[in-house]
Amino acid sequence: MITGAQVRAGKALLDWSGTDLAERAGVAISTIRRVEGYDGLLPSASVKVLQALKGALEEGGLEFIGTPEDGAGVRFKKR
Numbered sequence: 001m002i003t004g005a006q007v008r009a010g011k012a013l014l015d016w017s018g019t020d021l022a023e024r025a026g027v028a029i030s031t032i033r034r035v036e037g038y039d040g041l042l043p044s045a046s047v048k049v050l051q052a053l054k055g056a057l058e059e060g061g062l063e064f065i066g067t068p069e070d071g072a073g074v075r076f077k078k079r
Contacts, residue, residue, distance in 0.1 A: 001047070002054045003068050004038040010057040010074045025056035 011021055018036075022029040027049055035045055035053065054064065057074070066072040 001050050001068060002057075002064055003072050004036045006064060006072055006074045007032065007053055007057070008036050010060070010062050013062060013074065013076065014057070014060045016060070021053065021056060024059065025052040027052055 007021075010016075011018070014020075016024075018029050018032050022032055025032075031045075031049055032053070035049070058064075058077075061077055062074050063077045064072070064074050
């Protein structure tokens with residue numbers, strides 16, 4: 001799964017607004033704000049929502065590295 005910090009970093013790398021991510025992931029902007037506001041894994045976030053966010057950011061050209069417990073990060077995919 002992905003963390004709020006990874007979502008914030010992913011948006012920054014892609015220069016996306018919260019609205020951009022919401023549209024691409026098919027989730028409400030309020031949901032994105034809740035996920036972003038939590039540095040770890042938001043306990044109340046559903047797996048479906050986290051997968052949608054992760055998938056949208058991956059479609060944008062990012063990959064997720066590490067684990068939430070150990071060095072979670074995000075970077076551009078290698079070409």
